[in-house]
Each structure stands twice: as C-alpha cells, then as structure tokens.
Amino acid sequence: MKTCNPSVQNITITADTAGQRIDNFLRTFLKGVPKSMIYRILRKGEVRVNKKRIKPEYKLEDGDILRIPPVRVAEREESTVSAKLDKVAALENCILYEDDYILVLNKPSGTAVHGGSGLSFGVIEGLRALRPDAKFLELVHRLDRETSGVLLVAKKRSALRSLHEQLRLKTMQKDYLALVRGQWQSHCKVVQAPLLKNVLQSGERIVRVDAEGKPSETRFKVEERFDSANATLVKASPVTGRTHQIRVHTLHAGHPIAFDDRYGDREFDSSLSGTKLNRLFLHAAALRFEHPNSGETMRVEAPLDGALRYCLAALRASK
Known part of the structure; x- marks a missing residue:
C-alpha cells in the first residue's frame, strides 16, 4: 500500500538555502524519501527550477522557484x-x-x-x-x-559560515572533561603531537601520533586528583580539531581515558568497577563562541550525565 504527498509543491529558494546542490536540498527537504527516488524524479524532469529541467549537480540560487512533484513513499x-x-x-x-x-x-x-x-x-x-x-x-x-x-x-x-570561520581562526574555545589513568603532572599543560588517521578494512578509524601526521595541539589543566584510584580528572581544550585528538593525546602523554575502547587500558577500567562506569569518560563540558548574528560572546555549559556524576561521587567518597 502507498501513501503520497498529494500535491505539487512550489518553493521559493531563500539566501539561507542558496548555494546547495539540488539533490542535497531534496534529500533534506523530502525526509524519508529514498535517495533513488529523488534521483529518479530529477532524471525524469519532474523537478523543475524556474520551469526548466535541471541536473542533480545544479546549485540553487536565491530567488529560484522550485517545483517538487507529488512523491509516493511506501x-x-x-x-x-x-x-x-x-x-x-x-x-x-x-x-x-x-x-x-x-x-x-x-x-x-x-x-x-x-x-x-x-x-x-x-x-x-x-x-x-x-x-x-x-x-x-x-x-x-x-x-x-x-x-x-x-x-x-x-x-x-x-550562521554556519560565521561559526566555521571561528573554528578556522581558532577563536572558538572547547573545554572537555576527561578521567584519565595515573597522576597527570601539573607542569604538562600542552601536548603537541602530529596525528595521522588510518581507516582499517572494517571501516574503523584509528589515529596515531606520527611525524607525517597533521599538526595537533591540546591544552590540559588538572581539575581533581583521585590518588586511591590512581586517576585524574583533567580539562582538555583542543586548539586544533583532529579526529580522536584528545583521546590520542592523553594516551601519548601516558594517561589514557577511562573506558576508551580504542585507546584505553582495560586494567585501569577494571580498577574503576566500584564506580559503575561503563562508558567513555570524555565530556564536552563547555563551548565559548561569538553569536553569529549579535556578535555577543556566548559560553554554553553541558551538565554531566548521571553515569559520570555517579563515577565522580564514588571516587570522591573513596579518597
């Protein structure tokens, strides 16, 4: 049995959506419609821009009038x-x-x-x-x-352009909290180690420190020490934005993050059994940036979830 969008839709493209390829726009606009169907209606000329047939790679312009036919979805x-x-x-x-x-x-x-x-x-x-x-x-x-x-x-x-520019200029600050193995030395405030990304045959991404990798920098600050558990809560602020950067930089410094299934230490994870932790202890705690419209400096904080709060409470109780 089929249902359908019962009528033709005519949409006027605005500046916010201008610049997108028509196929990408339709994949977002026609949520739930198979990609194959989107390309079929493009190929058959059922989608028109300014009453003309277009190719999937056509880039929408501000003021374009887009005609979308009724679309049947199983x-x-x-x-x-x-x-x-x-x-x-x-x-x-x-x-x-x-x-x-x-x-x-x-x-x-x-x-x-x-x-x-x-x-x-x-x-x-x-x-x-x-x-x-x-x-x-x-x-x-x-x-x-x-x-x-x-x-x-x-x-x-x-807004996306403005925020990407802040990322490019490194004016956006990201602060993470990570629970790591061992006693992080207070003098170790910056890790600069080039990172090289590899994709395994399984599709899994593995990153390692390598001289041929991309320059990468993370700043660290000790937030709390748990001597009895041989663990440290650190704040990590990445200057660059590489894949798995904090996870690999903490490992490179000799302090892998708790319950990291790729770069962690299972013995360390086992030692935390009393905390009931069963997930990676890495949390993006705060983000500071300029609002893309007002220019106001914003700092948004995200509270820890229940598992991380319980873990810290258990570690503090055992001090």
Whole structure:
C-alpha cells in the first residue's frame, strides 16, 4: 500500500538555502524519501527550477522557484522513519539553548552525530525530524559517538559560515572533561603531537601520533586528583580539531581515558568497577563562541550525565 504527498509543491529558494546542490536540498527537504527516488524524479524532469529541467549537480540560487512533484513513499518506509523518530524524541530534552540562528545540544553518549558507517540515523537527522519546519539545520562541528556534551548546530547558512570561520581562526574555545589513568603532572599543560588517521578494512578509524601526521595541539589543566584510584580528572581544550585528538593525546602523554575502547587500558577500567562506569569518560563540558548574528560572546555549559556524576561521587567518597 502507498501513501503520497498529494500535491505539487512550489518553493521559493531563500539566501539561507542558496548555494546547495539540488539533490542535497531534496534529500533534506523530502525526509524519508529514498535517495533513488529523488534521483529518479530529477532524471525524469519532474523537478523543475524556474520551469526548466535541471541536473542533480545544479546549485540553487536565491530567488529560484522550485517545483517538487507529488512523491509516493511506501508505508513500510514511513513506519521505519516513525520508529527512528521515537528513538530521538528525547533529544528535545537535551537542548541547552536555541534561537533563530543556532541550536546547542547536550549530546548523549552512544548517539552518533549523523547517520553513516552502518548507522542510518544520528543527532542531525533526529533534529531535522523534530524541527520539520526548519529550512536549514547543519552540524557546526562533530563529537565522537561515545563522547557526550555540547554540540553546536547552525539554523541558517550565514550562521554556519560565521561559526566555521571561528573554528578556522581558532577563536572558538572547547573545554572537555576527561578521567584519565595515573597522576597527570601539573607542569604538562600542552601536548603537541602530529596525528595521522588510518581507516582499517572494517571501516574503523584509528589515529596515531606520527611525524607525517597533521599538526595537533591540546591544552590540559588538572581539575581533581583521585590518588586511591590512581586517576585524574583533567580539562582538555583542543586548539586544533583532529579526529580522536584528545583521546590520542592523553594516551601519548601516558594517561589514557577511562573506558576508551580504542585507546584505553582495560586494567585501569577494571580498577574503576566500584564506580559503575561503563562508558567513555570524555565530556564536552563547555563551548565559548561569538553569536553569529549579535556578535555577543556566548559560553554554553553541558551538565554531566548521571553515569559520570555517579563515577565522580564514588571516587570522591573513596579518597
């Protein structure tokens, strides 16, 4: 059985969506519609821009009038999308701040920021489903799947450009909290070690310190020591934004992060059994940036989840 969008839609492209390829625009606009169907209606000329046929690589311009035909979607596909929406409905409670330009989320551990690599749904897909009227929602940066904390999303293309420029100029400050093995030395305030990314045949990404890698820098500050557990809570502030940077830099310094399944130490993880921790202890605690519209300096903090709070409470009780 089929359901359908019953009528032709005519959309006027605005500055916020201008510059996108038509195929990418349609994949976002027609949520739940298979990619193959999108390319089929483009190829058959059913999608028109300013009453003309266009190719999938056509880039939309401000003021373009886009005609989208009725699109039929199998009910099975709609039910799959609906099931995914149920899984991400909790994201609404994770929003820390939102206005017309940006949305800031406290991303839960275990949730990917976007679909791909075997995952069909992530935070950005969930937010687009929760905000169906939003014309533009794009990730400003990324967090590893197991890392929790502050995640910034742009709601306008102009905001995305502004925030990406701040990242490029390194004026955006990110502060993470990590529980690491051993007693971090207070004098070790900066780790500068080039990082090289490798992709294994399985598709898994592994990063290592290598002279041929990209320059990478992370600043560290001791927040709290737990002598009895031979552990330290550190604040890590990455200057560069490489894949797995904090996780590899802490390992390079001799202090792997608790419950890191790629770069960690299982003996250290076992020693924390009394804390009931079972996830990577890496949390994006705060983000400081200039608001892309007002220019106001903003600092958004994300509280620790229950598992991390319990872990710290248990470690403090055993001091």
